[in-house]
Amino acid sequence: MANMISFLASLIIILAIFTQKINAVDYTVTNRAANTPGGARFNRDIGAQYSKQTLAAATSFIWNTFQQTAKTYIQSYSGNVKREITGVLYHENTHIWQWNGNGRAPGGLIEGIADYVRLKAGYAPSHWVKPGQGDRWDQGYDVTARFLDYCNSLKSGFVAQLNKKMRTGYSNQYFVDLMGKTVEQLWRDYKAKFPTMNELVILDQK
Incomplete structure (x- = not known):
């Protein structure tokens, strides 16, 4: 389950590379381990809705903290x-x-x-x-x-x-x-x- 959550978080960052505004990213959280003890605890103590809200908040905070966007890097990159x-x-x-x-x-x-x-x-x-x-x-x-x-x-x-x-x-x-x-x-x-x-x-x- 940890890998699944990491994958979703990283996917959001990847999607953000190609957007000019953080709020353009759509967040989807799917618990594919719902039938396991860890998956059950995820549903009980965390939940998909909270995860989506936190991912959105964290992504926005990170980009505001860095004060930079990947679009500038892409625009200035001289190679392929x-x-x-x-x-x-x-x-x-x-x-x-x-x-x-x-x-x-x-x-x-x-x-x-x-x-x-x-x-x-x-x-x-x-x-x-x-x-x-x-x-x-x-x-x-x-x-x-x-x-x-x-x-x-x-x-x-x-x-x-x-x-x-x-x-x-x-x-x-x-x-x-x-x-x-x-x-x-x-x-x-x-x-x-x-x-x-x-x-x-x-x-x-x-």
């Missing part, structure tokens, strides 16, 4: 805006379905997994870092996405297995469990396989 927004939607929808280790996973890993999905879907923008770039494995977004792609190339299905393990918690030990190496060693191996331009210059000078 349709492809860019498609990539953003893949990234944000990943957050709906991925596990976060009950809040204990590094934020950079969470964002990296979302960008990894965007990468594998074929919507990585040209301004992303190249393989091997970045300072830390959990730096997040494109840096971590490239690193995860490397790990997944060593063991097919690694990212999916890592996500499953993050359902109940998080530990760097998960990398050892799945890959047989610490995440630090995997990062060193990754950097060695894809030396950046600066690193190549240093090597040439030795």
Whole structure:
């Protein structure tokens, strides 16, 4: 049920991207788990009407707090805006379905997994870092996405297995469990396989 509510909330944000006024968004709340204990409690203690009211209020509050609208970003984007927004939607929808280790996973890993999905879907923008770039494995977004792609190339299905393990918690030990190496060693191996331009210059000078 938690995933369902998250999906609805994220869908509202996505819809808001394409509207100029928050009140143009239509809200629909459907409890598809009504026959479960959690679904019954949702109906009893929260309810669809309250959820719709809260979603509307929260969305309006967030946009007023940020004092910005996505229409400005879309208007000023110089590249293929349709492809860019498609990539953003893949990234944000990943957050709906991925596990976060009950809040204990590094934020950079969470964002990296979302960008990894965007990468594998074929919507990585040209301004992303190249393989091997970045300072830390959990730096997040494109840096971590490239690193995860490397790990997944060593063991097919690694990212999916890592996500499953993050359902109940998080530990760097998960990398050892799945890959047989610490995440630090995997990062060193990754950097060695894809030396950046600066690193190549240093090597040439030795």
